[in-house]
Amino acid sequence: MRKSSILVFLFFLASFSQVFGQIFTPTTWKSPVADKKEVNVGDEITLTFEAKIIDKWYLYSSDFDPDLGPMVTSFTFKANDSYELVGGITPVNPNKKYDDLWEGDITYFKKTGLFTQKVKVLSKNFKIQGTIVGQACSDIDGQCVPFEKDFSFSGLKVTGEDMAPVKKTEVKSVIESTVTDVEGEQEEGLLGFMLTAFLFGLTAIFTPCVFPMIPLTVSFFTKQKGGLGKALLYGFFIVLIYTLVGGILVPFTKDPGIANLISTHWLPNTIFFVVFIIFALSFFGLFEITLPSSVVNKMDRQSDRGGLFGIFFMALTLTLVSFSCTGPIVGSILIESIQGGSIKPVLGMAAFGLAFALPFTIFAAFPKLMDTMPKSGGWLNSVKVVLGFVELAFAFKFLSTIDLVLHWNLLDKDVMLSIWIATGSFLGLYLLGKIRLPHDYQPVEQIGVFRMLLALGVFTFVVYMIPGLFGAPVNVLSGILPPQTHHNFDMNKVVRDNIKTYGISAANASEGIGETVKYGELFELPHGLEGYFEYEQALEASKREGKPIFIDFTGHGCANCRRMEDLVWKNPEVLKRLQNDYIVLALYVDDRTELPESAWITAEYDGKVKTTIGQINQYIQFTKYNGNAQPYYIITDETGSLFTENGKEVLLPRGYDTSISGFVEFLDKGKQLYQNK
CATH class of the missing domain: 3.40.30.10 (Glutaredoxin)
Incomplete structure (x- = not known):
């Protein structure tokens, strides 16, 4: 009898699996958990949403551009008078990779996915309800399974009087790819940004405002007792000053809403576009961006005081005097960093300052290396002009964002590529001496090896972009160019x-x-x-x-x-x-x-x-x-x-x-x- 029962059960189970075997959910969501059990009305809590993902499957995160194609995970909260959302959903340490098919960076979770949401408690009758919508895909056969999961949370002990109700609107917390809190940002992306800032710092050294000052500053320290220690302190103060400049922006990047506004709103992108164009024209020699001479002179007088304060003001004077060359570079780093999380401006400017301070400390420690430095000349202005072309090209990135947001459809992918191809071609011709700008007083009679290699690299990149005009993928510029759907001649x-x-x-x-x-x-x-x-x-x-x-x-x-x-x-x-x-x-x-x-x-x-x-x-x-x-x-x-x-x-x-x-x-x-x- 028992064996018969078991056989009947197994037969039923097999039949059941035949019917429903293809209906499965690769993700299992736990009920949200709060970081506090007892709160007062007006307090903020953090809810954590956890998804368990079966082996060989992955869950798309919420913090990449949904226009790429994959279905991002989104959270919809049913509004009521008992709570108010603070900021948006934040994924906790998702994986990140470049996807060749979607031509962009995507973020995803394996095995476990975590999301957090800050909430302000407004009532003793606290309750949150909502829906999670997303998609999980298989690593094995590539199948994708969309899902929709309801959630609710009310397990709080709340004391105090109810606050004024919030407006009853349905709030959808979907974080765009351009909004990235540093807690969820991938380490490699941050390191890449810091490396770029470091390279910009090295480039700034080879500008007309900075390079001639290196031997003067180094000789000042080497002639003094304890000069090496003072030179090291001088370099430290340079790094500190630029780091503090980045720190000024931290309050503006902590709120994901502000970061989203900066990244996607037409007004800040218009400002960034204009600023980059001004920087480019300045590097081309149309005019110079300088600080008031009274400010520079006042800082210079403070540097004569000696001691720590004197060295600090010497470093500050250097940053002010070199502003006409470094200002556009610093501005570019800050504009990029403000869109990427609260700590990004600090780390970016610290990396820039470290590279900028290196020659002053290295040459002070090893004075004989000064003999290997190239002499000042027209090549210093060429560095500025090259930076001007780079600034000009990136200016159109912000104009493209405006075009997408306002649906102008004027700066489509092929138009952007045309602008970049033309800009790159002009840069290559300039490096070969075929184009001269106002501050290029002497014609280029002979092309050096480095200049030739740089021109070769520029023209190679130009040729690489040309097939993109006809619909070919340009993976290197993914995330900068408009999406493939905005292409007139595909x-x-x-x-x-x-x-x-x-x-x-x-x-x-x-x-x-x-x-x-x-x-x-x-x-x-x-x-x-x-x-x-x-x-x-x-x-x-x-x-x-x-x-x-x-x-x-x-x-x-x-x-x-x-x-x-x-x-x-x-x-x-x-x-x-x-x-x-x-x-x-x-x-x-x-x-x-x-x-x-x-x-x-x-x-x-x-x-x-x-x-x-x-x-x-x-x-x-x-x-x-x-x-x-x-x-x-x-x-x-x-x-x-x-x-x-x-x-x-x-x-x-x-x-x-x-x-x-x-x-x-x-x-x-x-x-x-x-x-x-």
Whole structure:
């Protein structure tokens, strides 16, 4: 009897897994936890959200640009009078990598994902509710599973009188890629920024305002008793002064909202654009940016006092006197650093100051090295001009942000590349002595080896950018250039759009869709294919044309969906079959376009109302076809039913598999089953 019971149980379990085996969630979210158990009204708490991720899967974080493609994790909080959000959701130490497919940096979690949110308690009846929406993907087969998880928290002992209610609006805490708290920022990114600032500091040494002062300053210390110690102290004060300059910006970068404003709002980006243009024109010699002479003279007089104060004011005088050359460089570092977290300005300026102070301390310690220094000359002005071209190129990065935010569509990717190609070409010609600017008093009669190599590097980069004008990826400039969707002359898209007319099997291709495609303004099929994006409309087309339906459950953030399209769909044999033999239906499960209330669906399995295109499509995949991963390909008849034989499916759904022959066989079998039914 016992054995029979066990067999019955195992049979039931096996049957259950046959039906629901494809419905799984690779992430498990714990209830949010607060850092305090007892608080007063008006206190702030930090909620921690923890997700457990199964092995060989990863969860996308919340702090990269959602326009890249992958579905970022987002938190929606239902507003009520008992709390107020402070800042936004912050991911805790996510991994970061450059993704070749999306052409940008993405952040993600393995095994465990942590997010924190600061909250201000406004009432004794404290309660928080909301929803987490995101996507997890497999390292093995590339399948991606979107999820939606409700959460609630009320486990606090609150004392005190209720505060004034906050405005009841639904707050969505999605942190853009440009907003990065230093706690979640990757170490390698910060080190890269510090290295860049350090190199800028070294470059500033070779400017007309600084280089001639090195022998004068070093000789002053070497002639004094204890000169080496004083020179080291002098270098320390230089680093300290620049670090303090960076520290001034710290209060403006602690709040993620301010960082987001600086990164994305048109006004600060307009200011940055103008400032960079002014810096570039100054380096080109149109004018000089200098501090009032009265300030410089006053600091110089203070340096005569001697002792620690005298050395400090000597260092301060150097920073002021060299401002016309270092000011634009320092300004560039500060503008970049203020968008990246509270400690970034301090570390960036400390790295700059360290490099700037190095020659003064090294030559004071080893005076004989002074004999190896090159003589001052026209090459110092060339350094300024090169920096001017760099400032000019980066100025358009901020103008591009304005263009994207205000939807001007004037500074698209190909336009930006054209500007950079032209700027780089002019820089290369300048290095070769073909262009002269106001402060270049002598023509370049002979090109040195270093100058030649620098010109060669510049022209190499120019040539590298040129294919990008026609749609090729320019990975080095990812994150600086506008996204690929903002490209006016993308040859890949031109080819795809003309496949029906000039491409494979054009003569035998279908005449096209003779009706308005629902959601056609939102989505587009690859490789010139025509199809549908709404389930019921595709069923009607199948009945009308007598063709089976090829359903592609896909997503904007599904990397392997794009790989399947690029590696498999574009194959002539596959594309021919999709064009001629099928009604193609692409259902995006992660699209967040809100639908009118008449199209909403209440799901039986979770009781939630599905209000977006993505939620409706996910509901269809879940309830009709027992799946929730992408890519997910199925073939159905005109009623949306799978092909069965004796109650058993004879054509199983297909996931991520780049076998072209296997995909062709899948399509041929689907067509045959439809014709034989």
